[in-house]
Amino acid sequence: MKIINKYSLLLFMSLVMISMFSCKRNDGFSNTPVSTDKTKPGIITNVKVENFNGGANIIYDLPNSDNILYVLAKYSIRDKVSRETKSSYYKDTVVVNGFAQSQDYQVTLYVVSRAEVMSDPVTVTVHPGTPVYELVRPTATIAPDFGGVNVKALNPLKKNVGIIVTAFSDVTKAMEVEEQHFTNADTIDFSIRGFSTDARDFGVYVTDEWGNISDTLKANLNPLYEELLDKSKFFTYTLASDDALYEGGGWTVDKLWDGLLTDPGWHTNSNSTPPFTCTFGVGKTYKLSRFNIWGRKGYEYGHGNPRDFSFWGSNKDQPADAVLPVTAAVGTVIGDWTNMGNFSWPPPPSGLPPTSPNQSDKDFFNLGVGFNIPFNAPSVKYIRLSVARTWEGGTLCHVLELSFYGKPE
Incomplete structure (x- = not known):
């Protein structure tokens, strides 16, 4: 089963990289100033928020100017973790994503000129829906399997998640990561092997591509004998x-x-x-x-x-x-x-x-x-x-x- 899990990891990372590169191709801006006009741009107006699971679309009107390069959004997705998202002047929406909880978050938006001059800030409150990793975690189950344990979970939105399995190590006398199963499948079902039939502590938690981590499902289980x-x-x-x-x-x-x-x-x-x-x-x-x-x-x-x-x-x-x-x-x-x-x-x-x-x-x-x-x-x-x-x-x-x-x- 290790082979399949490596394949799953490769698929997960490929999806993430494709997403990253797609954003870069479509931004319509670069880090190099393309203007010497140091005039401060105007601010965005008529702001609307469309929340979704773990994020929000922020829709706005741009100021009437030919000197705008992009809109910059600054925000924190969890304690001490900040992100920035840019959206080119061709668009009227910036997507903010990766929030750890379904609660109010402050997003500060700036209009940035072609000379990299920032406008005055506009602060918007978003309230994302329950993040996907938090939707998946309550569906997770762990049960004895031949030579190890079987893990099942549901991912109805088919978003990228990681199912992390830990087990008590007889060597380190601590819980250690035994498997990292990355997938965007709607139905998750896999097993990890290589354990004796002795009772052992196991754990399962869910993570996402922004590093958010759920609480851990814990169980003491006896793997089934196999040969x-x-x-x-x-x-x-x-x-x-x-x-x-x-x-x-x-x-x-x-x-x-x-x-x-x-x-x-x-x-x-x-x-x-x-x-x-x-x-x-x-x-x-x-x-x-x-x-x-x-x-x-x-x-x-x-x-x-x-x-x-x-x-x-x-x-x-x-x-x-x-x-x-x-x-x-x-x-x-x-x-x-x-x-x-x-x-x-x-x-x-x-x-x-x-x-x-x-x-x-x-x-x-x-x-x-x-x-x-x-x-x-x-x-x-x-x-x-x-x-x-x-x-x-x-x-x-x-x-x-x-x-x-x-x-x-």
Whole structure:
């Protein structure tokens, strides 16, 4: 899961940087005086305030002058933290944002001339709505998960927030940051791993891009036991509806658990149609918690590497064949098989199209990706991989390696 969280962090920072650069391009002013006219400009008039969550739009009329460069807003978003926002003379609105609370704040506005001469101040009172980080925090929950804890929260406005998870450290004897999950998704759901089953103090708080921090949700929890499934116990369990294998090069189902991240792996023949399916047993019954999957190197975000896929499971001793649909809701039961989860390989972190990934995108792809199995998925002895769509969208599919974690039963 660390891989996904790094991807989330990259996405969060990219959004923030894009926003910053967009503002700079559209300001219409620079730091270099463009006039020698030292006349003090007039003040803004007819001021109106439109409050929103964590900020406000301040709308005004500019003085009648050709010597105006921008309007400057000065304000504090919390104790001892001040900000400045500029809006060019092309606009009639300045946006002030990042306030820590929903309360009255004073904003001082100046008209600034092309010679960087400031007008007399005009002070405006804004009363922003509840900041987004404060909206998210009451929805946060933390619960035991396999090898750690699971955190959920809601972000209905889809704004940039950070969900910070802390845990008591046996080394420092203090609460330490264990995970920083940055996102603008409306539904937040992630887990952190690597803990024993001993009771431990955990905490969750929410932050935003202006450094505001919520109070901390605290809990003492026992992570659930999990282990890496023993791949030496895995075996191929071929069903009639499974895809025929690529002939040549040793591409077989059992290569999915040989521990090698190089060719060959599992590879269907070139005349297959979705869903591309293979089946195997895991040796005994497990309550699965998560898995990692690796695609074929050299074909990152292309060829037969999986894009959208599902895992189906059965706890029967000898589950019967069933023709699986291309897509199905989680929990769907077909014969002896239950859909345990639908998953999508994340796109290139750079934002480039899958057909043109850069080297960093390829490096990210080749690390493999990890996903949680839904907590309410049934225990299984057998697993079917079912790929609904590959990155190329063609008539073949290949996967190099799979690793599963869970609790034996």
